[in-house]
Amino acid sequence: MTTMPVPKGFVVTSGFGPRWGTTHWGTDFGKAGGSGGQPIYAVRDGLITRAGAASGFGQWITLDVDAQHGGGLYVYGHIIPEVTVGQRVTEGQRIGHINPDSNTNGGVAPHLHFEHHRYVWSQPGPDRLDPMQNVLAGAKWVGDSTKEEPMTTIFGVDVSEHQDGMSLAAAKAQGMEFAILRLCDGTYRDRTFRSHLADAESAGLLVSTYWYLRAPSEGSTIAQQVDVINQQMGGRRDLGVWIDVESVSGSRKLLTGKDVWAAKRELERRGYHVPGIYSGAWYWEQMPGGEPSMDGLGYLWVSSYGRNLTGAPRALYQGDGGDGHPGWSYPLGDRKPDILQYGSNAQVAGHIVDINAYKGTRNQLAAIFNGTTTSEDLDMNAVDRIKAFISGYLGPVISDVKDIRQQLTGGRDAGDYSGWPQLGKDSQGRNLTLVDAIAALRADVAHLQATLDKHIKEH
Structure with missing residues (x-):
């Protein structure tokens, strides 16, 4: 399969072929309203062979596609990379964004310049091909599915250096679909993050990360902790960062709702996507100042262990009620869980590990992790929220507008507004x-x- 290199809504602004008395050796993509800052995606599975400064492009990325996925080399120009040389990527993965600075492309409006080279990077000539004819014809957009995925329950692990040496490829072979990797505990860097990340991505797992947030009263500011996240990420901005809220001193909860919001804002200020919050009722409901609302904080990943027995992930899940697990229906801060950590003693790939369940499709979970949307995302809960918004907010506004119109004009159904x-x-x-x-x-x-x-x- 092939995925478009830009989000849905983009169009070809300058095609491959003759242009201004010369040849345009690629295809330009742009979007009404501006393209600067918009994400770009890997069209197929492959290896990043260049990422950084390039003459004429400001910065670029080249993607060498695996032979089993069609081969060839793809050039992304006028962009800011979010990947590094030697990194393997999968089709549809975010790899950078369009440079909003038009000075990097000769003053032309920000856009993606995309090239298809037949085998390896080639000088202008017959080995540069029209992307729209040779690879992107029939390609799907990120978020679109070629077939409707069945709603199901998928399982994943969250790991740290406590699982040093655990093979995430083996975890994938045992049915795990996702992995959430610890970046740091406050300013303490998790020494296995990089190796776990390489393992998880090479295995084809959905990947996200988490930050064990320490209260500023414990000795490090939120900005100092995010500095460590920057070091761990090494320039990547394509991985979501969950905020782990459970910092304690003895039995005393140290974090407040203001701390959580400050952490979210600092991450977003530095260009990170924050999928949401991890916590448990034991902590969230007893935070200083009272239980915070989850409104605006994103998705909810909750620990609720039940009997917390040792065993295989699916057996443990079914033993505690499966999709009827009571943790699914217990809200924190007015939101029910989106991901349920239902145990900490699962046996996966020869290790004892935290185990998690997600009720939905792989595409939907990828959208949560990456901050994108899918054609499956508009579930009934979303419809209900839209209806509530229309009736609760827009309804009165619409009524007020109608009243104003009638008072001004005495128009249709004027009623009491007769001048x-x-x-x-x-x-x-x-x-x-x-x-x-x-x-x-x-x-x-x-x-x-x-x-x-x-x-x-x-x-």
Whole structure:
């Protein structure tokens, strides 16, 4: 399969072939309203062979596609990379964004310049091919599915250096679909993050990360902790960062809702996507200042262990009620869990590990992790929220607008709005509306002007 290198809504702004008396050796993609900052995606599975400064492009990425996925080399120009040389990527993975600085492409509006080279990077000539004819014809957009995925329950692990040496490829072979990797505990860098990341991505797992947030009162500021995240990520911005909220001193909860919001804002200020919050009822409901609302904080990943027995992931899940697990229906801060960590003693790939379940499709979970949307995302909960918004907010606004219209014009279904006595009456004795009064005033002014013109002409 092949995925478009830009989000849905982009169009070809300059095609491959003759242009301005020369040859345009690629295809440009842009979007109405501006393209700067918009994400770009790997069209197929492959290896990043260049990422950084490039003459004529500002910065670029080259993607060497695996032979089993069609081969060839793809050039992304006028972009800012979010990947590094030697990194393996999968089709549809975000790998960078369009450079918003038009000075990097000769003053032309920000856009993606995309090239297809037949085998390896080639000078202009016959080994540069038209991407739209040779690879992107029939390609799907990120978020679109070629077939409707069945709703199901998928399982994944979250790991740290406590699982040093665990093979995530083996975990994938045992049915795990996703892995959430610890970046740091406060300013303490998880020493296995990089190796776990390489293992998880090479295995084809959905990947996200988490930050064990420490309260500033424990000795490090939120900004200092995010500095460590920057070091761990090495420039990548394509991995979501969950905020792990469970910092304690003895039995005392240290974090407040303000701390959580400050952490989210600092991550987003530095260009990271925050999927949401990890916590448990034991912590969230007893935070200083009271239980915070989850409104605006994203998705909810909750720990709720039940009996927390040791065993295989699916057996443990079914033993605690499966999709009827009570943790699914217990809200924190007015939101029910989106991901349920239902145990910490699962046996996976020869290790004891935290185990998680997600009810939905792989595409939907990828959208949560990556901050994108899919054609499956508009579930009934979303429909209900839209209806509530329309009735609760837009409804009164629409009603007020209608009232204003009627008061101004005395229009259709005017009801009580039959004009204003302060403005006088029309020829039929009815109160004038504001619109009627303005129209009458214009007529009076025109009549006065005509009278003056006549007087001047006669004298």
